[in-house]
Amino acid sequence: MSNPAPTGLAVDDLSCRRGDHEVFAGLSCGAEAGGALVLRGPNGAGKSSLLRVLAGFIPPSAGTVRWKGEDIGDDPGAHRAVLHYVGHLDPLKPVLSAAENLTALARLMGGQILVVEALERFGIAHLRDLPVRFLSAGQRRRLNLARLVATPRPLWLLDEPTVALDARATAELEQLIADHRAAGGVVVAATHIGIEIPGAAVVELAGRRRRAA
Amino acid sequence: MSAFWGVVRRDLLIARRQGGSSLLAVGFFVVVAALFPFAVGADPATLRGVAPGVIWVSALLATLLSLDRLFQADFEDGSLDVLALSPLPLFMTVLAKVLAHWLVVGLPLVIAAPLVGVLLNLPLAAFPVLLGAALLGTPALSLIGAIGAALTAGVRRGGVLVPLLVLPLYIPTLIFGVAATAAAADGLPVAEPLMLLASLTLMALVVAPVASAGALRLALG
Structure with a gap:
């Protein structure tokens, strides 16, 4: 499954639980250096929770998140130094x-x-x-x-980054994301509304219904 | 290390711009202490007897006044997320914020303590010990207070819980702070209570940042 020399983010069979409520389960996705993930789904589908798990703020209830092959839970200090969370x-x-x-x-x-x-x-x-x-x-x-x-x-986790931005600033952000990826960075963005991230893998979060893991 | 001083400078700058934090603490300290002559009577001997206790209780209350915002403001505007992503370990960030809090609130209280001593007829001979004990003890107030502030950072109206959580933990500092000040007023040896006070502060220095960082991590989740 995983590449011999992983260069980016790899999410494997990830589950997140807040209290008694299972936010998402059995989620697998990933982006190598220069890649991008766009998280989509209705309100409450767990986009923000996933971003906070990826940032290391919330421990996952099951599964792993790897950055360059290293489980982020093994060295949280090293992980938080590689990422921006907006x-x-x-x-x-x-x-x-x-x-x-x-x-x-x-x-x-x-x-x-x-x-x-x-x-x-x-x-x-x-x-x-x-x-x-x-x-x-x-x-x-x-x-x-x-x-x-x-x-x-290198790793940007963006939660609805275009809220309140006008068209010009949104275009600037798109350019910034493109430049960042060209330099080998990875972007994970949760968004409802129009931001163009060419070639991004789309992760659909289904919402309250638990998916078959 | 530059990130550590970055946190200290940021909090000092915010305190300076907002203004009034130091003045508010000192004002509260002096006003609370000044109530006691009205409550227990203005008899100089009575005041002299209660002075060490009143000074310390007033200082505890004045410290509490500003504690609820120590982490809550950063929690509410999302700054806590940024603090948590700093290369600085979270307990060092807590320590930096506590240092800034002490500089803004604790140090002005130390400086104002002699004024309150005069108000309450504390013997002049006890003033050096009062200052020394305040210097040794007030950092513990900021440190222990940080635990309460961190536990309530993510709680709506959690500020009202801080005194309930923190005041019981202040009791040892209160006991030895008052003991040192009272011993000095009575011309007794002060080394023992001062050393115990210092050891309490050192203990708080070890425990409080780690405990507060753990509590803040819960608030992040």
């Missing part, structure tokens, strides 16, 4: 400026820090000294996504 919330502090927010977030992630490039990439360089409480929802979203540029990491 959830529903924008982790921004209203009292800090755009640049201060991004610098603080980038410093938390460690490694190379490219704050100016990140702001320019999303067309928000002119907002750099404005406190975030004055930014619109779309501008906050762009600032949140700018994290992806500010500290390069």
Whole structure:
């Protein structure tokens, strides 16, 4: 089944349980370096839960997630250093400026820090000294996504990344994802609405009905 | 290590921009202590007797005031996810946040302690020991408080639970903090309670970050 030298993400027979409720079970999918996965399914199908399992925030109830052949449960510290997780919330502090927010977030992630490039990439360089409480929802979203540029990491887990983005910013995000994949990165995105990720494998999550494992 | 100081700087910057955290804690500390002369009477001898206890209880309450937001704010805006993905182990992130909390709340309380001592007629000879005991003891208040704050980070209106969880754990620090201050006021040897106070803080330094990190991991799930 698995390749001799896995270069990306491999999910094998994965199940997730929240309380008594089985969110999904027997899920297998994967993406090698440069690949992408798009998660689809109705509300509550478990797209966000799957992303949080892939990030290592929720332990799976069964099955494995491997990154470059290593089970992420074996060394959670190493796994969390390879990935970016963009959830529903924008982790921004209203009292800090755009640049201060991004610098603080980038410093938390460690490694190379490219704050100016990140702001320019999303067309928000002119907002750099404005406190975030004055930014619109779309501008906050762009600032949140700018994290992806500010500290390069190979695995991106994106939960509805296009919410509140306008057409231009969505196109910019598509370009960013394409560039990231061209450089050997892997993207997993949960999305309902139009974002073009060419050549991505689609993972359909069925929702409440338990699938045959 | 730069990620550690990154967390400290971030929290200090947020506290500075929001303003008032230190002033609020110190104001609360002084006002609570100033209530006691009205409650127990302004007789100098009575005040002198209760001063060590009142100073420490007021400091505990003032520390509690700001604890509920220690992790909750980061939980609510998704920052906790980012903190959890830092190359820094989560317990070090907790330690960095606790250090920032102590600098914003604990240190101003230490500095304000002599003022409260004067209000309550604490003998002047006890002031150096009061300062020393406060310096040794207040870090334990921030550290132990972090456990309560982490346990309630993901709980709606969890802030009201923090005092219930944390105040009982503050009792040992309270006992030896008061013991050192009272011994100094009575001219008795203070080395023993001070060393016990320091050992409590060291113990909290070992236990609290790991316990808080475990609690935060539950909030992530």
